[in-house]
Amino acid sequence: MIKKAWYAVGPSDFIVQEPRKVTVHGMDYVMYRDESGEVHAFDAYCPHRGCDLALGTVENEEMICPFHGWRFNAEGNCTRVPANRDGSKPPGGSDLIAYYTLEKAGLIWVYTYPQKHLNDKPELSIFxxxxxxxxxxxxxxxxxxxxxxxxxxxxxxxxxxxxxxxxxxxxxxxxxxxxxxxxxxxxxxxxxxxxxxxxxxxxxxxxxxxxxxxxxxxxxxxxxxxxxxxxxxxxxxxxx
Ligand code: FES
Structure with missing residues (x-):
């Protein structure tokens, strides 16, 4: 309903390296923590055949779809389509929509408006x-x-x-x-x-x-x- 806002999705330990699905105002997001500790958020479903990415894995800071093995980097860009030859460019429309995240006050927050439509990371004010x-x-x-x-x-x-x-x-x-x-x-x-x-x-x-x-x-x-x-x-x- 109100997409341009920060929402707390849970305490810090709520998001670990394994992908996890969270729902905010009826939209599903997949979130995971990379090896450096940074939290990432994307639309929850694979742009290929709509597989639930929360069922996938994270390897070398890339999320892997469990259905056909497409890989996505920390920006949501598709880096590999295993069914295509190594070195081939992923097809258009194969990237994930990414969202800003923050860890503040012991909570994990997601800004539910696509990063690519924002100039900067919005400020989060807390009490x-x-x-x-x-x-x-x-x-x-x-x-x-x-x-x-x-x-x-x-x-x-x-x-x-x-x-x-x-x-x-x-x-x-x-x-x-x-x-x-x-x-x-x-x-x-x-x-x-x-x-x-x-x-x-x-x-x-x-x-x-x-x-x-x-x-x-x-x-x-x-x-x-x-x-x-x-x-x-x-x-x-x-x-x-
Ligand atoms: S549905 Fe994700 S790679 Fe095919």
Whole structure:
């Protein structure tokens, strides 16, 4: 749905040398890690006969299709068609579509727009807390059977807390929401419910020195958010 964006596909150890298929907004990608540790991402299916490349192997930093043995280098270019004589040029249309990847904050990210249509690798901005020594990073992956937009919308919805999460973020809070105040700038939305009830879990959390105190929720369009509560910073990054 929103192709020009970075999406986290999993923690760093999610992608190893063996090719692995990942699905982001309904598109399948094949990803692998080369011997130097760099992660690569391509369309998941072979341009020859559509074989699932996640069933293939990686050898000398090249991915090999398991059906007829075509080989693809780290840029996605087809380097060898075994059925043709050695030294012959691969036919037109035999290259894979490549995508930018990044490893940041203990996560692997893919930018789901073809590299060849972008001038440069896009910047990935993340919340500073995720890489701060003062915080413990505890990745959790879960599948929600819901549309992308409903997922983002629900995490910005303050008034459901005492009813859906009475034992955690909704403990002992009154259901009245004053405001909430919010601000919008560029691709950020910040939401600050005021005034907080005396025991509201979004009261100041006294974060580590050097880290901005948050008593609010912030969404970075289209898919990253942070929820500041008394006990924990919940960071989310969704795809579908
Ligand atoms: S389907 Fe991949 S090489 Fe033939």
């Amino acid at each position: 500073p807390e995720i890489e701060s020594e003062g915080w413990i990073f505890a990745p959790l992956q879960a599948t929600w059977n819901a549309h992308f937009t409903r997922t983002v919308e629900s995490v910005l919805d303050i008034s459901h807390l005492p009813f859906v999460h009475p034992d955690t973020s909704g403990t002992d809070i009154i259901p009245v929401v004053e405001g909430p105040e919010f601000s919008v700038s560029d691709n950020h939305i910040r939401i600050h419910p005021t005034p907080f009830a005396p025991a509201h879990p979004m009261e100041p959390i006294h974060p580590p020195i050097g880290i901005e105190e948050r008593t609010e929720m912030e969404l970075v369009f289209p898919n990253k958010w942070i929820i500041g509560t008394r006990w924990v910073m919940a960071l989310g990054c969704v795809h579908f």
